[in-house]
Amino acid sequence: MNLLRSAIYTVYMFGGSTILAMLYVFLLPLPRRAIIGALKFWGVFVCFGLRWICGVRIEVRGTPPTGPALIAAKHQGLLDICGPFTFLPDACFVMKKELMLIPLFGWYCTKNRMIVVDREGHSAALRKLVADTQDRMTEDRQVIIFPEGTRTKPGAAGAYKPGIAALYRDLGLPCIPCATNSGVHWPAKGLMRYPGTVVFEYLEPIPAGLKRGQFMAELESRIESASQQLLGEKL
Numbered sequence: 001m002n003l004l005r006s007a008i009y010t011v012y013m014f015g016g017s018t019i020l021a022m023l024y025v026f027l028l029p030l031p032r033r034a035i036i037g038a039l040k041f042w043g044v045f046v047c048f049g050l051r052w053i054c055g056v057r058i059e060v061r062g063t064p065p066t067g068p069a070l071i072a073a074k075h076q077g078l079l080d081i082c083g084p085f086t087f088l089p090d091a092c093f094v095m096k097k098e099l100m101l102i103p104l105f106g107w108y109c110t111k112n113r114m115i116v117v118d119r120e121g122h123s124a125a126l127r128k129l130v131a132d133t134q135d136r137m138t139e140d141r142q143v144i145i146f147p148e149g150t151r152t153k154p155g156a157a158g159a160y161k162p163g164i165a166a167l168y169r170d171l172g173l174p175c176i177p178c179a180t181n182s183g184v185h186w187p188a189k190g191l192m193r194y195p196g197t198v199v200f201e202y203l204e205p206i207p208a209g210l211k212r213g214q215f216m217a218e219l220e221s222r223i224e225s226a227s228q229q230l231l232g233e234k235l
């Protein structure tokens with residue numbers, strides 16, 4: 001039964017997302033606010049089907065920021081992107097440039113002024129990352145970066161990349177860690193979706209001003225320990 005529900009949801013999500021992507025073309029000439037609303041609707045669409053077809057609920061713990069904020073989030077799958085659109089006012093993701101090549105999706109990311117990073121650009125890429133993030137903060141946006149740089153399996157910890165350290169240092173802002181167990185119920189690979197509760201847990205902000213090594217150790221410790229704790233809950 002779970003396999004059938006997962007298959008139905010896959011058709012629902014990818015079929016519906018394709019239709020929405022084609023319809024959203026008409027929003028491109030409009031102000032960016034139109035795309036914000038469109039992405040929020042897409043997030044609701046994805047999460048609604050996940051709940052009613054696959055029995056996967058979304059729970060938000062802690063206090064999601066409403067103004068300009070730097071969020072460092074655990075990344076286990078696609079839901080880590082869809083979900084925040086539904087509960088953050090103006091989510092802005094740091095994303096690799098290869099994603100911009102996806103038909104239509106790249107256009108909407110450009111219109112919504114997502115932050116695009118060339119991972120082969122080294123120091124120049126870091127400088128651009130900082131400059132673009134500073135710019136987005138003037139728009140009162142919530143900038144989300146996945147410090148591991150890619151998806152990891154539940155229970156696994158990736159290597160935390162220098163991008164988050166550069167942002168933390170140069171922005172002079174607190175950093176809000178976010179833990180999740182999303183990969184348990186929506187694995188990064190495969191068809192299956194597993195019933196239960198996906199939690200996005202916003203932890204206490206790490207205050208500005210820590211030394212790089214101290215900050216990175218604190219960030220990784222908070223995200224990994226909270227994510228491991230979620231795995232231990234019966235959700």
